[in-house]
Amino acid sequence: MKAQQIMAAGDPGSTDIWALANSPVLRLCALGVFAVIFVQCVLYKRAVKKAAPHVDMPLAEVKESFRAGAVASIGPSLAVVLVAIALLALFGTPAVLVRIGLIGSAAAETGSASISASTMGAALGGETYTQQVFGVAFMAMSLSGAIWMICTLIMTPLLKKGGNNLAKRNPAVMALVPTAALLGAFSALTIAELPKVQRPHDSGLHLRGHDGLVPLSGQDASAQMAEGMGVGYFHRRLDYCRLFLAYRLRNHHDCDTTTFQR
Amino acid sequence: MTATPQLSSADASIERFEKQTSRYGRNTMIIGLVLSLIGPIYIAFFSGLEITGSMVWVAFLAVAGTFGVLWIVEPLTYFPILGSAAMYQAFMIGNISNKLLPAAIVAQSTIGAKPGTKRGDLAAVMAICGAATVHLTSLLLLVGLLGTWLVSLIPAEITDVARLYILPSLMGAVLVQSIVAMKSLRPTVIAIVLALLMTFVFVPLAPSLAMFATAIVVICSTVFSWVLRDRKKTYTSES
Numbered sequence: 001m002k003a004q005q006i007m008a009a010g011d012p013g014s015t016d017i018w019a020l021a022n023s024p025v026l027r028l029c030a031l032g033v034f035a036v037i038f039v040q041c042v043l044y045k046r047a048v049k050k051a052a053p054h055v056d057m058p059l060a061e062v063k064e065s066f067r068a069g070a071v072a073s074i075g076p077s078l079a080v081v082l083v084a085i086a087l088l089a090l091f092g093t094p095a096v097l098v099r100i101g102l103i104g105s106a107a108a109e110t111g112s113a114s115i116s117a118s119t120m121g122a123a124l125g126g127e128t129y130t131q132q133v134f135g136v137a138f139m140a141m142s143l144s145g146a147i148w149m150i151c152t153l154i155m156t157p158l159l160k161k162g163g164n165n166l167a168k169r170n171p172a173v174m175a176l177v178p179t180a181a182l183l184g185a186f187s188a189l190t191i192a193e194l195p196k197v198q199r200p201h202d203s204g205l206h207l208r209g210h211d212g213l214v215p216l217s218g219q220d221a222s223a224q225m226a227e228g229m230g231v232g233y234f235h236r237r238l239d240y241c242r243l244f245l246a247y248r249l250r251n252h253h254d255c256d257t258t259t260f261q262r
Numbered sequence: 263m264t265a266t267p268q269l270s271s272a273d274a275s276i277e278r279f280e281k282q283t284s285r286y287g288r289n290t291m292i293i294g295l296v297l298s299l300i301g302p303i304y305i306a307f308f309s310g311l312e313i314t315g316s317m318v319w320v321a322f323l324a325v326a327g328t329f330g331v332l333w334i335v336e337p338l339t340y341f342p343i344l345g346s347a348a349m350y351q352a353f354m355i356g357n358i359s360n361k362l363l364p365a366a367i368v369a370q371s372t373i374g375a376k377p378g379t380k381r382g383d384l385a386a387v388m389a390i391c392g393a394a395t396v397h398l399t400s401l402l403l404l405v406g407l408l409g410t411w412l413v414s415l416i417p418a419e420i421t422d423v424a425r426l427y428i429l430p431s432l433m434g435a436v437l438v439q440s441i442v443a444m445k446s447l448r449p450t451v452i453a454i455v456l457a458l459l460m461t462f463v464f465v466p467l468a469p470s471l472a473m474f475a476t477a478i479v480v481i482c483s484t485v486f487s488w489v490l491r492d493r494k495k496t497y498t499s500e501s
Contacts, residue, residue: 010309020305029301033294034398037355040290041391047282048384054275055380061373062388068372069365069389070396075432076361077400084405085412093409098298101401103356116321135306135313140321142302144329149295151333152353153288160346176491177484178378180449181342184483186437187457188476189359193430
């Protein structure tokens with residue numbers, strides 16, 4: 001009995017996702033990812049502090065950079081938290097933390113999950129969203145995220161070598177490229193927001209439907225969700241079809257908080 | 263900032279920094295990658311769900327069809343801005359364009375460093391550390407511990423507002439800030455014109471472009487800025 005409680009005992013046909021998605025093994029793995037990122041930060045901070053004085057960068061500026069980054073990320077972090085909470089019912093806490101909070105983003109991961117579910121003739125949320133579908137979707141989105149990381153691991157050293165060579169041969173390129181890339185990235189990201197904000201009603205409608213997940217009443221929502229969420233299902237299923245379409249139209253790995261808007 | 267008097271020492275220490283961060287970055291990323299796969303492998307194959315390899319393959323290929331190009335395009339797009347050290351951080355922490363890039367640019371302009379320079383790279387790494395600290399804490403507390411309870415408290419309207427308005431307001435502020443910090447007129451004009459064209463002309467014409475819109479704008483702004491650069495002005499690689 002005890003062993004069964006620790007080991008997640010799956011039932012392919014069950015729609016009780018949380019029974020599986022919140023298993024202790026997954027929680028441990030999620031904590032592990034948190035720990036790895038935390039360790040990485042500590043190591044990086046140490047490396048920066050060692051290198052900074054040699055490039056005319058006083059430690060005060062190092063600290064200031066850290067603080068500026070922390071303050072600048074409060075708003076976006078809160079947005080990610082809210083979206084993550086809205087998706088808890090679908091993927092359970094550990095998967096939401098790792099896939100949506102870290103590594104990936106709500107947009108890419110919910111899209112991946114939705115696509116995976118559709119290959120099994122199912123839709124996220126709803127009677128077809130069984131533990132088996134969740135398992136396949138979770139596996140597929142994790143694999144996709146893993147390849148993203150593998151590409152980063154392979155390409156970063158190559159790009160660095162290329163950049164260094166270019167910097168030696170033509171320093172002007174290296175002065176101009178990051179500036180132009182950054183301005184290009186933020187212009188594109190900012191201006192892509194314009195058409196979305198102009199149509200708040202349009203997106204509002206869609207969002208409200210999607211947020212069948214978040215009950216407006218003060219009832220015990222967690223109990224509701226654990227039960228299997230009753231009526232919201234049908235609406236959500238429709239919504240995820242729309243979400244899926246929205247995906248194909250406007251897809252950004254990272255634009256996560258707004259991708260649901262269309 | 264003018265050229266440093268002890269250039270060789272600066273170069274040596276930066277080289278050491280890059281070697282260290284590459285090693286740390288690579289190793290932590292590989293561990294993160296393995297940890298992120300253990301969970302789903304366990305769920306899919308060791309918990310009695312009767313999932314077969316072919317189910318996973320079909321689903322994975324469908325996902326790859328949608329995102330496959332981005333696996334390569336994204337690292338290419340963000341490398342010039344982040345620098346090699348921050349790449350390993352960014353792609354493990356995720357939420358790059360909506361959180362890490364703004365944090366990096368805010369930090370760079372706070373201390374007056376340009377992206378692509380040594381100070382700029384160091385500032386970006388520290389900013390990402392700061393952002394990661396805030397992010398990890400808020401996720402762990404608000405989602406990990408209080409998530410199920412908060413679900414019952416947060417009205418849908420607030421989530422809507424967050425989704426709708428936080429990102430645009432942040433992006434607008436960061437764009438203005440980066441324009442001010444860069445002080446380079448031509449690339450600014452080129453980038454904005456290209457972004458406007460992309461959003462209001464090309465994407466409506468060919469919606470499938472939307473997926474690559476950012477990458478296309480980044481690459482085109484870089485190329486056009488280079489071709490149309492002010493040839494009288496001499497660019498230096500240091501800020």
